[in-house]
Amino acid sequence: MSTKGKVHLPVGQEAREVKGWFGAHKYLVLRRISQTFFLFLFLMGPWFGLWWVQGNLAGSMTFGVLPLNDPMILLQGMFAGHWPETTALIGGLIVLVAYGLIGGRVYCSWVCPINPVTDTAHWLHDKLNLPKGWQPKRATRYWILGTVMAVSALTGTIAWEVINPVTMVHRGLVFGMGFVWALVIGIFFFDLLVARRGWCGHVCPVGAFYSLIGTKSLLRVSAVDRSACDDCMDCYAVCPENQVISPALKGKDGSTPLILSPDCTNCGRCIDVCAVDVFAFTHRFDTHVEAPKDAVSDTEPPNRHAA
Amino acid sequence: MPTAAKPRKVDRRRFLTDSARMAGGCAVAGTLLAYVTNDAKALPDQAIRPPGALPEDDFLAACIRCGLCVRDCPYDTLVLAELGVDGAATGTPYFTARNIPCEMCDDIPCVAACPTGALDKDLTVIDDARMGTAVLVDQENCLNFLGLRCDVCYRVCPVIDEAITLETMHNERSGHHAIFAPTVHADKCTGCGVCEKSCVLPESAIKVLPLRLARGEAAEHYRLGWEEQDAKGAPVVEGIIDLPDRLPGPGTDNLAAPGGFEPTYKLPGVSQ
Ligand code: SF4
Ligand code: SF4
Ligand code: SF4
Ligand code: SF4
Numbered sequence: 001m002s003t004k005g006k007v008h009l010p011v012g013q014e015a016r017e018v019k020g021w022f023g024a025h026k027y028l029v030l031r032r033i034s035q036t037f038f039l040f041l042f043l044m045g046p047w048f049g050l051w052w053v054q055g056n057l058a059g060s061m062t063f064g065v066l067p068l069n070d071p072m073i074l075l076q077g078m079f080a081g082h083w084p085e086t087t088a089l090i091g092g093l094i095v096l097v098a099y100g101l102i103g104g105r106v107y108c109s110w111v112c113p114i115n116p117v118t119d120t121a122h123w124l125h126d127k128l129n130l131p132k133g134w135q136p137k138r139a140t141r142y143w144i145l146g147t148v149m150a151v152s153a154l155t156g157t158i159a160w161e162v163i164n165p166v167t168m169v170h171r172g173l174v175f176g177m178g179f180v181w182a183l184v185i186g187i188f189f190f191d192l193l194v195a196r197r198g199w200c201g202h203v204c205p206v207g208a209f210y211s212l213i214g215t216k217s218l219l220r221v222s223a224v225d226r227s228a229c230d231d232c233m234d235c236y237a238v239c240p241e242n243q244v245i246s247p248a249l250k251g252k253d254g255s256t257p258l259i260l261s262p263d264c265t266n267c268g269r270c271i272d273v274c275a276v277d278v279f280a281f282t283h284r285f286d287t288h289v290e291a292p293k294d295a296v297s298d299t300e301p302p303n304r305h306a307a
Numbered sequence: 308m309p310t311a312a313k314p315r316k317v318d319r320r321r322f323l324t325d326s327a328r329m330a331g332g333c334a335v336a337g338t339l340l341a342y343v344t345n346d347a348k349a350l351p352d353q354a355i356r357p358p359g360a361l362p363e364d365d366f367l368a369a370c371i372r373c374g375l376c377v378r379d380c381p382y383d384t385l386v387l388a389e390l391g392v393d394g395a396a397t398g399t400p401y402f403t404a405r406n407i408p409c410e411m412c413d414d415i416p417c418v419a420a421c422p423t424g425a426l427d428k429d430l431t432v433i434d435d436a437r438m439g440t441a442v443l444v445d446q447e448n449c450l451n452f453l454g455l456r457c458d459v460c461y462r463v464c465p466v467i468d469e470a471i472t473l474e475t476m477h478n479e480r481s482g483h484h485a486i487f488a489p490t491v492h493a494d495k496c497t498g499c500g501v502c503e504k505s506c507v508l509p510e511s512a513i514k515v516l517p518l519r520l521a522r523g524e525a526a527e528h529y530r531l532g533w534e535e536q537d538a539k540g541a542p543v544v545e546g547i548i549d550l551p552d553r554l555p556g557p558g559t560d561n562l563a564a565p566g567g568f569e570p571t572y573k574l575p576g577v578s579q
Binding site for chain 2: 045051054055056058059060061067069070073074077080081082084085087088091137139140143144146147148150151152154155156157158159160161162163167168171172174175176177178179180182183
């Protein structure tokens with residue numbers, strides 16, 4: 001197993017062989033636990049009568065003292081002409097600051113209930129080897145975000161909430177589904193058949209909004225050990241926003257190894273899947289790069305392990 | 308430098324066409340979204356918003372659909388509308404009086420729970436709530452209107468004798484009984500729906516309706532002369548000559564009056 005860069009092993013196989021299954025899926029498992037945990041917090045009330053957390057992702061109250069509110073929904077309300085009460089403003093500010101620090105799209109990969117759906121769609125998409133399909137520009141979601149705000153202002157309502165699958169699914173699970181499951185199926189097949197990584201990667205304005213929140217976030221992934229990269233391209237294959245990797249991984253000497261694009265969801269899949277552990281979580285001021293371990297490898301990267 | 312300018316020009320053209328395409332797409336998507344949101348504004352008449360809810364248009368700009376009001380309602384009155392099942396805008400709170408009416412809690416926990424002000428914090432006395440107003444919609448089936456003494460809607464009203472009273476009137480059918488007509492006074496009725504819930508008929512004869520359906524509105528310049536006169540303590544218009552009233556009596560052209568005589572004119576359809 002030393003011909004990486006020439007023979008393509010299936011994505012992730014090398015990491016599995018080197019680090020073991022858990023080592024190669026650590027952040028994926030943690031993310032699923034986190035997603036389940038955040039959902040469970042809200043379900044403890046209706047299921048077991050433990051009302052520690054009330055409400056849903058749009059707005060909640062924890063232990064009767066900690067309000068949390070989705071700032072994107074509040075912003076739409078403001079565009080629609082309603083200035084919210086202090087409780088919601090405080091709740092919105094807490095969420096804003098928290099995601100501002102840990103990375104806006106941490107919401108997408110660690111909390112959002114739609115993420116497991118689109119991840120599953122992508123997993124199946126890979127398995128079935130389907131074509132990419134419609135791939136609109138990554139900027140599309142920002143345009144949609146702008147449109148949502150404009151429509152909120154024009155109609156005087158919180159516009160995105162009439163179709164927002166994120167809050168609808170969450171509310172559905174906690175309060176009652178109605179026909180929301182149809183929406184989930186719709187998104188699943190959209191991602192599977194119409195557009196690879198379509199919803200979370202190109203369309204969802206909630207993700208776009210949280211991206212914007214996290215532009216200056218502290219927590220970042222860094223290609224610390226980028227000189228060890230053997231071009232297996234596995235990180236590109238697993239990353240839901242793989243356009244963010246190149247500047248950090250393939251940057252010239254002296255450029256930052258940090259993945260600074262706010263599109264990165266801090267999901268940590270690149271860390272998992274890399275057999276030579278190029279990536280690591282760090283903070284945005286840590287621009288340290290590991291020195292190449294073996295001078296020869298710099299001149300002949302593809303055959304580094306062959307010797 | 309024409310050689311350097313050329314790719315720039317292409318870049319700019321590309322940028323412009325891309326932007327135009329995005330803008331076009333967004334205009335279409337935005338119109339669709341606006342259509343759906345406008346559609347979602349239609350609130351079914353039997354869906355009543357919680358106490359203190361802002362007028363529907365403002366409510367949809369304010370309510371984030373968090374359900375905290377639902378959770379803090381001790382009677383499980385409130386529910387969040389489910390997509391495609393309930394007619395109200397998805398995720399917004401409402402109640403159906405005939406299922407569980409609002410019990411008019413003194414401390415109004417639903418309003419206290421609302422983080423956004425979609426339920427107005429200015430509502431501090433539950434009697435001031437105007438969720439709608441009860442209307443006795445079916446006099447033909449209401450037992451009291453049939454001459455019986457059911458009285459249930461009247462008895463259960465939390466604002467009894469103010470929001471709803473029993474007004475007596477002559478029972479034309481029996482000729483010698485009274486009808487105790489349940490009569491709602493919209494200026495006092497909170498729209499809680501307890502009466503609708505309690506009506507003994509299989510389909511309630513008294514229903515809470517949204518104010519826009521239940522009420523008319525007097526023109527702004529209308530004045531009730533008798534009230535103005537009472538307030539002023541004198542005739543509203545000065546110098547009106549008060550002509551003597553022609554009372555029925557001897558000498559009137561009215562056979563019904565004692566001592567009257569037959570009128571010279573003939574009223575159509577009246578046989579005197
Ligand atoms: S760069 Fe890594 S952490 Fe960021 S989205 Fe891609 S796989 Fe996830
Ligand atoms: S006043 Fe009480 S019963 Fe009525 S909706 Fe509010 S919490 Fe429920
Ligand atoms: S608590 Fe307020 S914002 Fe939340 S669902 Fe109820 S009315 Fe809407
Ligand atoms: S809705 Fe019925 S019970 Fe409630 S205040 Fe009005 S008349 Fe009374």
